[in-house]
Amino acid sequence: MKLKYLILLTVSILVIGIDQATKLFVNKVMDLHSSITVVQNFFNITYMRNKGAAFSFLSNFNYRIPFFILVSLVAVVVIISVIYKLRPDQKFAALSLSLILSGALGNLIDRVRLGEVIDFLDAHWYEHHWPAFNVADSAICVGVFLLAIDMFLEEQRQKKQKD
Template identity: 80%
Template sequence: MSFKYIVFSAIAVLVIIIDQLTKLYIDRVMDLHSSITVIENFFNITYMRNKGAAFSFLSNFSYRIPFFILVSVVAILVILSVVYRLRQDQKFAVVSLALIFAGALGNLIDRVRLGEVIDFLDVHWYRHHWPAFNVADSAICVGVFLLAVDMYLEERRQKKQGP
């Protein structure tokens, strides 16, 4: 097995395990909508359930579960296809895609198992709350950011090499 597949698999498995364990823990020890203050006026652990996508987008759409499962499966297949096509030297892209893959799969597990996603990370400034999120959401965001950085750096490398 090549290095890129080992790195991809290790990161994805680790993130999925952390994501699922944290969600299971929150579900077992907290009541829905209960909150624990971690940093006053900035960060709480708040048990929420999200039937939609980011910011509860499409939470009232009648075919939301099949739709989100389909979108997740398509995203996972596209990511695996892209990883297969990456060069061995594109390590940064492998890490980025592993994070996005793990996040998509972590939330897909919730949707299949529960019909919704467990969120619990609550960042806020006094009463102004960012929508609650989870480890999978964080992995997707970090992965997308790193992938954008990698694409920018790859473009610069190719410009330096010339035609």
């Protein structure tokens, strides 16, 4: 098996497994909108449900579920096709794209199963809260950040090869 596919499989199993396990746990042991303080004035576990995308975007859109499922499926196809085209030396890009794909699939599972996404990670500074998020969201953000770094490094490699 090619290394990029091994990375994809390993990351996907880990991220989706942790994402779904944490969401199931929070759903089972907490009441909706209840909160557990982890670090005073900084971090809570707060059980929320998000019908929209990031920051509840499109949460009142009538066709939001089919729309988000379609967008997720298109993203999955695009990411898999990009991974397929990666060179064998692009392990960092494979890792980044695998994180993004896994996060998209984790939230897609919620949308198909529940019609909404379970969020529970609540970062805040005293009363100033960032919108609640989950493991899948974190994987997407980390993946995008790492992909941006990889794209910058790839550009630097290309420039050096031309010189």
